[in-house]
Amino acid sequence: MSYFFPYQITHVYLNQQLTLPALTYHRQGNYLVFWWKETAVGHLYIEPEQTLSEEQYYSALSMAITPTIRHFANKKHTNSDSWQTWLAQRDNARLATWMDSIFPTPPTLPKQVPVSVIICTRNRATLLRRCLLMLRMLACMPREIIVVDNAPIDEASQKVTQDFEEVIYVVEPHLGLDRARNTGVKTARFPVVAFVDDDVVVHPFLVYRVWETFQESSVAAMTGLVIAMSLETEAQFIFEQYWSFNRGYINKMYTPDYVRVVNKQAPPVWEIGAGANMAFRKSIFEEIGYFDELLDVGAAGCSGDSELWHRILIRGHSIEYNPWAIVYHEHRRDATALKRQLFYYMRGHAAAALIQQEYNPQAGYEQYLYKILPKYYFDLAKTDFPHFRYRSRTLWAEMKGLVSGIAFYYRNRKGAPKPSR
Incomplete structure (x- = not known):
């Protein structure tokens, strides 16, 4: 018999709390996600029945966030040696001043940006309603929200959208996620199209971070950070451990060299990100084509996103992984x-x-x-x-x-x- 203890997810905002958070260890594990204000900087697993002393916690915390801290310190050409000493000494004031110098201050957000958000959905009206309600609460709104109802069996999703006057509702009668994605792109009227799954929770800055990414003219597409929403079952834990959508906390630029340099080794374009959090410059579809519908659900099954990323790269364009664009994903709960x-x-x-x-x-x-x-x-x-x-x-x-x-x-x-x- 397999025994599995759930993992409790705790988000730790280091700008508010440096001490070890109050955790339950008996018959559960803990998964800590560390933040500095609105920037996720690392995570830490604590196994079931494993307890940490304050010293052990600070050591584990330091190891978890060091790669991110070092990356941003180097970008600012700042000495990155002292912060660990301040952390160990609980010198909150000096640590906060230094961390604020390497991480960007949360911007004053515009009310709207010229982004089309596309939600492809099928027979999940309850999740769709939650998703639309969350989009309404974004700190920065997209210019349009498009719901593509994919081969619906009833009118439940359409009725949900009627409660959101800002939403454009479109039916794609043929089954397939990539078909629905293509319909959404063709419907979109703005230069950046962002895809949001109906079962994710979005960070309030998501749309702004998407728009911000495309201010760099060389970027044709982007992916963002996907954080697990719960790890309550063994199936969710297995997925997060071995199939995670989380690609880390450091920006990465994938240029055409990514496929040229490792050509004979099969460039792992699937590592660029996850379709649950991705966006494109709309003009790229006119140049290289749309999602390949042969890879659809009901056909091959998936990977339309990574195949499109591959096409973008071999045509000489770049893709950015931006961990400041964040969504939370609910993994499958049962085996x-x-x-x-x-x-x-x-x-x-x-x-x-x-x-x-x-x-x-x-x-x-x-x-x-x-x-x-x-x-x-x-x-x-x-x-x-x-x-x-x-x-x-x-x-x-x-x-x-x-x-x-x-x-x-x-x-x-x-x-x-x-x-x-």
């Missing part, structure tokens, strides 16, 4: 749902890799699919046999998805149209 999710992840992943090989024949995606991934799964199965706990609990679903995705590609890609412009 059955997680296994189904990961089956389609790997099915779409395999099909997308082969499509990327088409666009970029020098890339090593075929070797990645036929040699590297099989060896990885063989080694994982060999190591975890016969118990298959934690990481390997979803092993067979992933392997079946991988085989299914390769088969799907060869059955369907020949003669299929490439993404339309």
Whole structure:
């Protein structure tokens, strides 16, 4: 029998509290997310039944946030050695002055920015209502919000949108997330389009941070930080440990060199971010085409976002990962749902890799699919046999998805149209 204790998520604002927060350790773990004002700077797992002394906490806190602190200090050309001493000495005043010097002061936000927010939804009216209510409370509003109702079975989502006069409601009658995304882009009237999943909670600064990112003219697309909303079940914990959408707390710029330099090693474009928090310059779709609908739910399964990122890079554009643009995601709660999710992840992943090989024949995606991934799964199965706990609990679903995705590609890609412009 598998015993799992939940993890309590606690957000610790270091500008308000440097001391060890009050935590429960018995029969639960703790997951701490550290912030300096509106900037997330790191996280820390504390295992169930593991208690920390004050000294142990400060040591673990320092290790968790050092990469982010060092990155921003270097950008400001500031000596980054003293802050750990101030932290250890609980010298709040000197630490606060220095931290404020390396992290930007939260801006005075405009009321609106020229961004179109697109929410693709299907038969989840309750979640859609929550999402729209949260968007209404943003510190900076988008110029338009578009709800794309994907092959709905009833009018529940449409009725929700009728309570929000600012929302544009569109039906995409054909099933598929990428179809819905493409409909949203074609409906949008503003130069930046941001996608928000109907099951996420958005940070109040999200839309402003999206708009701010595109003030750099070289940026064609962006992704943002995705923080887990809860880790109450084993399935959620497995996902966050091994499949997390969290790409860290440091800005990263992905240039065309990202695919050129590692071409023969299969450029891991899936590491750029998550579709739950992404945005694009609308004009990029006119240049390189829209989301590939062969990778849709009901078709290959997913990875339309990472395949599009690959196309953007090989056409000479850049993508920024901006961790100041933040959403919170609710992971699948039960093992059955997680296994189904990961089956389609790997099915779409395999099909997308082969499509990327088409666009970029020098890339090593075929070797990645036929040699590297099989060896990885063989080694994982060999190591975890016969118990298959934690990481390997979803092993067979992933392997079946991988085989299914390769088969799907060869059955369907020949003669299929490439993404339309």
